[in-house]
Amino acid sequence: MTQSPISATTPLVDVSHASFGYGHHAVLSDVSYAVMPGQFTGIVGPSGSGKTTLLKLLLGTEKPQRGSVTRAAGVSVSYVPQLETVNWNFPVTVNDCVLMSRPARRPIPRASKAERAEVADVLERLGIADLGARHIRELSGGQQQRMFLARALVRRPQMLLLDEPTSGVDVQTRHEVLHLLDDLNREGLAIVLTTHDLNGMAAHLPHLLALRTRVIASGPPSEVIVPAVVEEVFGARMEILQHLGIPVVVDSMDDVTMKPAAS
Numbered sequence: 001m002t003q004s005p006i007s008a009t010t011p012l013v014d015v016s017h018a019s020f021g022y023g024h025h026a027v028l029s030d031v032s033y034a035v036m037p038g039q040f041t042g043i044v045g046p047s048g049s050g051k052t053t054l055l056k057l058l059l060g061t062e063k064p065q066r067g068s069v070t071r072a073a074g075v076s077v078s079y080v081p082q083l084e085t086v087n088w089n090f091p092v093t094v095n096d097c098v099l100m101s102r103p104a105r106r107p108i109p110r111a112s113k114a115e116r117a118e119v120a121d122v123l124e125r126l127g128i129a130d131l132g133a134r135h136i137r138e139l140s141g142g143q144q145q146r147m148f149l150a151r152a153l154v155r156r157p158q159m160l161l162l163d164e165p166t167s168g169v170d171v172q173t174r175h176e177v178l179h180l181l182d183d184l185n186r187e188g189l190a191i192v193l194t195t196h197d198l199n200g201m202a203a204h205l206p207h208l209l210a211l212r213t214r215v216i217a218s219g220p221p222s223e224v225i226v227p228a229v230v231e232e233v234f235g236a237r238m239e240i241l242q243h244l245g246i247p248v249v250v251d252s253m254d255d256v257t258m259k260p261a262a263s
């Protein structure tokens with residue numbers, strides 16, 4: 001698939017003063033954010049702060065009621081949903097599930113040798129080459145996440161959107177997913193993901209957007225994971241330490257003391 005060249009200074013998607021609500025419930029207010037080629041951004045904020053909704057505006061499945069969302073001509077975008085939203089009982093194997101996502105929409109039995117080889121390559125790259133014939137229901141959380149990445153990557157996107165890619169996975173899987181995304185980003189893929197995990201995920205990304213209906217802060221973790229921003233976004237006082245130059249958020253919980261159970 002040939003992709004149109006996009007200049008490094010042209011946003012892939014440009015959200016300008018966008019406001020959006022479901023009915024009368026305002027979810028995003030006056031949000032401006034440009035996704036640049038090769039950027040790697042984490043959208044951070046508490047549950048209900050509008051993170052998924054902003055991804056939907058970037059993806060184009062929702063339109064702002066005020067402001068605008070402009071996409072560069074020909075830009076290809078792939079979306080990895082939150083695992084919890086997927087029907088895992090759908091009777092399909094990993095191979096077929098990934099094949100379904102390829103750009104040429106011929107029925108699976110008519111997939112070409114080249115398409116099958118590409119799916120095998122992507123599964124190999126993601127370390128799940130041996131799982132192609134498995135039913136998707138039989139995958140672990142980390143394997144499910146990799147399969148969804150495979151589905152996204154066979155579309156050869158310029159921009160990858162991921163909704164909470166590490167929620168519910170163990171620490172080892174979280175590291176693997178983060179490394180994989182970092183490799184893809186170094187190859188030029190623009191990545192935008194949502195997370196509430198400040199320490200395990202956000203602090204390791206090059207760029208963050210702190211969101212709570214509106215954009216509270218945007219910049220590297222050293223500028224966004226700071227007490228004033230974290231308190232405004234999450235509505236709780238938290239202490240921020242530094243470890244090897246990376247901010248570490250400590251929930252101060254000074255009004256909660258857990259006592260050991262009496263023996």
Ligand SMILES: Nc1ncnc2c1ncn2[C@@H]1O[C@H](COP(=O)(O)OP(=O)(O)OP(=O)(O)O)[C@@H](O)[C@H]1O
Binds near residue numbers: 027046051054196
């Ligand atoms: N389809 C919908 N119809 C009505 N309200 C919705 C719909 N989708 C989301 N909302 C509401 O919009 C608000 C923002 O939702 P959104 O999913 O964008 O938040 P989020 O930051 O991604 O949350 P989480 O971290 O829990 O996934 C929430 O109050 C949610 O209940």
